[in-house]
Amino acid sequence: MAExxxxxxxxxxxxxxxxxxxxxxxIARSRELNTFVMLIVSAWLLMSQGGQVGAGLITMMKxxxxxxxxxxxxxxxxxxxxxxxxHDGLLLIVPLMAVLTVTAIIAPIALGGWIxxxxxxxxxxxxxxxxxxxxxxxxxxxxxxxxxxxxxxxLVGLVGxxxxxxxxxxxxxxxxxxxxxxVIHAVKLIAHSFLILSGALILVAAxxxxxxxxxxxxxxxxxLQEIKDEHKEAEGSPEIKARIRRTQMEMAQNRMMKxxxxxxxxxxxPSHYAIALKYDQTxxxxxxxxxxxxxLIAAHIRNIAxxxxxxxxxxxxxxxxxxxxxxxxxxxxxxxxxxxxxVLAYIFQLKEAYKTHGTKPAPPKxxxxxxxxxxx
Numbered sequence: 001m002a003e004x005x006x007x008x009x010x011x012x013x014x015x016x017x018x019x020x021x022x023x024x025x026x027i028a029r030s031r032e033l034n035t036f037v038m039l040i041v042s043a044w045l046l047m048s049q050g051g052q053v054g055a056g057l058i059t060m061m062k063x064x065x066x067x068x069x070x071x072x073x074x075x076x077x078x079x080x081x082x083x084x085x086x087h088d089g090l091l092l093i094v095p096l097m098a099v100l101t102v103t104a105i106i107a108p109i110a111l112g113g114w115i116x117x118x119x120x121x122x123x124x125x126x127x128x129x130x131x132x133x134x135x136x137x138x139x140x141x142x143x144x145x146x147x148x149x150x151x152x153x154x155l156v157g158l159v160g161x162x163x164x165x166x167x168x169x170x171x172x173x174x175x176x177x178x179x180x181x182x183v184i185h186a187v188k189l190i191a192h193s194f195l196i197l198s199g200a201l202i203l204v205a206a207x208x209x210x211x212x213x214x215x216x217x218x219x220x221x222x223x224l225q226e227i228k229d230e231h232k233e234a235e236g237s238p239e240i241k242a243r244i245r246r247t248q249m250e251m252a253q254n255r256m257m258k259x260x261x262x263x264x265x266x267x268x269x270p271s272h273y274a275i276a277l278k279y280d281q282t283x284x285x286x287x288x289x290x291x292x293x294x295x296l297i298a299a300h301i302r303n304i305a306x307x308x309x310x311x312x313x314x315x316x317x318x319x320x321x322x323x324x325x326x327x328x329x330x331x332x333x334x335x336x337x338x339x340x341x342x343v344l345a346y347i348f349q350l351k352e353a354y355k356t357h358g359t360k361p362a363p364p365k366x367x368x369x370x371x372x373x374x375x376x
Contacts, residue, residue, distance in 0.1 A: 013220035028216035032208035037107040039198035046191030056092045159200040259290040261308035270314040274298035275322045286331040321373035
């Protein structure tokens with residue numbers, strides 16, 4: 001929003017903002033932590049499986065270097081030896097690769113959790129534009145990445161130098177050891193060195209993880225206007241909700257007004273309330289309230305009733321009681337049966353009088369309404 005662009009984003013992100021960001025793949029991630037975990041696990045595998053790998057290499061060398069003259073000059077036999085060597089080599093590295101693959105999948109979950117989003121893996125060719133990427137080199141994030149890279153080079157270089165000095169004599173001593181022992185010893189030295197070099201990166205990961213969490217939280221911070229807009233979107237705009245309510249009321253009133261000409265009687269206050277009742281004598285059910293209203297709506301109901309020749313009966317207490325006790329398209333309550341029956345009896349007598357041109361009956365007087373239905 002234009003009006004929001006100048007506001008400071010000082011508020012913590014809402015849960016909806018966090019959820020939306022996660023759906024888009026915007027979560028805290030630390031490449032340094034992932035790298036550290038992968039290297040440590042690799043070093044542990046070499047430490048724990050180094051002897052077995054060394055023994056396997058020795059066996060492969062024995063099988064492939066101790067070959068007779070006849071076998072060397074036999075092409076088909078050479079292929080068999082090659083296949084066997086490949087098979088033995090795969091048996092040595094497949095378990096290690098399986099563990100590393102699982103680690104590569106699990107390591108990122110340690111920070112930010114699991115997420116799979118096609119948008120994050122979709123190619124974005126605009127990132128290949130060097131002009132657009134140039135500002136990132138001089139941003140705060142670019143400076144942090146430069147400092148992390150410098151720290152990694154310094155740490156690994158310093159630890160590597162100290163480590164080399166500590167095992168230099170041991171490395172020279174490998175040449176005087178028997179072949180089998182030298183190979184196994186060399187593998188253990190490599191694993192030991194790898195473990196120490198990988199452990200040195202724990203400092204970089206310890207710095208990067210809090211930074212990535214802080215950066216992620218800062219990037220998602222919101223302004224007060226954004227929070228207000230989010231609440232308004234979640235709850236719905238008051239203006240739109242009011243417009244919907246008005247539309248619904250107008251539609252309900254239109255349907256209600258269409259039922260007025262079909263009513264048997266309109267019970268009035270006589271000016272403030274108007275209640276339209278319909279009674280189907282063949283159904284055996286109670287009368288149904290098909291329309292009701294006060295003031296202007298009541299006047300509209302009366303006007304439609306007059307045009308449709310629907311009789312009006314003034315019964316103020318009954319009109320108020322029906323208005324407050326009965327909803328549209330519902331039967332009247334049992335407590336008002338007697339009062340409504342007096343009105344309907346008058347209406348049916350009136351209709352009969354019109355048909356026979358007889359004397360019109362007198363409107364009902366003193367209609368009794370139970371005290372629990374009376375409205376002041």
